[in-house]
Amino acid sequence: MNARRALKHLLTCVLLPMLAACQSLPDLAVRTNTAQQLAKAKDWQTITLPSTTFTLQGFGPHPGQTYQTLSIYIEGDGLAWLSARQPSFDPTPLNPLALRLALAQPQGQAAYLARPCQYQARPDPLCQMPYWTHTRFANETVDATNQAISQLKARYGATRLILVGYSGGGAIATLVASRRYDIAALVTVAGNLETQQWVAHHRISPLDSSLNPGDVAASLHNTLQWHLVGQQDAVMPIQIAQAFAQRAPARQQSIMVIPGTDHSCCWAEQWPELWRRLGLSTSDDTP
DSSP states (O other): OHHHHHHHHHIIIIIHHHHHHHHTSOOHHHHHHHHHHHHHHTTEEEEEEEOSSOEEEEEEEOSOSOOSEEEEEEOOOOSOBSSSSOBOSOOOOSSOHHHHHHHHOOSSEEEEEOOTTTTOSSOOTTOOGGGGTTTTTOHHHHHHHHHHHHHHHHHHTOSEEEEEEETHHHHHHHHHHTTOSOEEEEEEESOOOOHHHHHHHHTOOOOTTOOOGGGGGGGGTTSOEEEEEETTOSSSOHHHHHHHHHHSOOTTEEEEEETTOOSSTTHHHHHHHHHHHHTOOOTTSOO
């Protein structure tokens, strides 16, 4: 009887809610098609970027025109969780906000980079749940992203990069920037810049085996940085960016609070104007 009750409890309280959540969400094919249609509207194409570990997916314009500066937009954590306690089975985002930002950049060359395990049409044995939950910022995910960024740089013939990271992509962008010498600017949008501060703020479990962007703040002392925070963002409040800045104040570092935005709304709509306000347009914005 106890075993039967335990099974009933498992079905009622764990498995059935998970199944209901999965059935109510767009599947991988629908989520992938959403991104593809956004890219297609701007004549961007799908790009597959292998690394020594993961194979990453991206979108970008057809190569041809060469710009010295390339902006690379790194996606957020995507659909990492179904609920506070239930990880998803696939982290491909429902709303690829970083892609929308890349497509909205008003001048210059831009490309988009998804995170490891997002938009994977074929199962990858390396893609296990820890890589989009507590190990999402592991050294191997940062290294794979860095390799993919080098491929995008070569693809478009760029000599310097602007890294733009949204949410968890802000953490990855920061960690990657600390490993490179070709970064013209680092921009984070609602970025997770100090993971220890973030987990303490939300009283959640530590991100075991993940790197903390705050630990590399000092190495970015001479890097131009803009950290954008949504005025109504309860997921990534301004204290996170401030904690990062306090770790090692940079010469050219600014935190900008953006009215009318939270963690997901309404960055893409404001992006062309925000880009101009950041002053990131350069003389090589036209080929």
